[in-house]
Amino acid sequence: MMRDEYLVECNIDDDDEDDYDEDYDVKKIQPSPPPPPQFSSTPSLAHVEIRDPCGVNKHLKVEFSDVLAEPESTHSYDRVWVYSGIAFESTRLWVYRCLTALCAVPLSCLCGCLFALLACMHIWCVMPCIQVCHTCLPCVRSLWMSVVNIFITPFCTSVARCCSGIYVMVSKE
Structure with a gap:
């Protein structure tokens, strides 16, 4: 008998009337969905826009x-508040763009060299050191088991036999 955890529920759709064209009595061909972006031969622009797909910099x-x-x-004047917000956002955006224009390529090269060095060292x-340890x-x-069996086990056995004759009696006085 098969247990319930191995059973799978399959929904069967017997509603095929929508797939037939009434005039020709031929089944319509449904277009296949496009392949995922990683398997597509043409680069998609949407893939370029996702620059933090893993959410590494959510805190920024x-x-x-x-x-x-x-x-x-x-409250300050409404215009001061609005212009302060515009100044903040535009300054943050343009200073970031200028700093990335100056620093992005050299820091990318530096990070690439660092990760290449780490990969090479690893x-x-x-x-190889880990494999040598696993081999040895x-x-x-x-060798350790031999040392334990030759020296430590007889000593512990002797002490146990000496102490096995000791009885402790607890009495109320």
């Missing part, structure tokens, strides 16, 4: 209202 989404706010009791130094550990383990 700062707006004017996150930084500056006026309480109800104190591939050519760290993993069975030999070290058998």
Whole structure:
């Protein structure tokens, strides 16, 4: 008998009337959906717009209202508030663009070199050391077990036999 956890529910749609053309009595061909962007031969512009797909920099989404706010009791002129918001947003945008124009390419090269160095060290130094340890550990383990069986086990057995004759009696006086 098969348990319920192995059973799968399949919905069967017997409603095929919509797929037939009444005039020709031929089934219409449904267009296939486009392939995912990673399998598409033409680069899509939507893929370029997603620059933080993993949400690494969610904490940097700062707006004017996150930084500056006026309480109800104190308000400046409406035009001053609006122009301050415009100045904040445009200054933040243009200073970021200027800094990235100056620093993005050199820092990208530096980060690329750093990650290449880390990958090289991991591939050519760290993993071979780990593999050597994994290879040598069975030999070290058998040597350690021999030392334990030769020296420590007889000592512990002797102490246990000496202490096995000791009885402790608890009495109320």
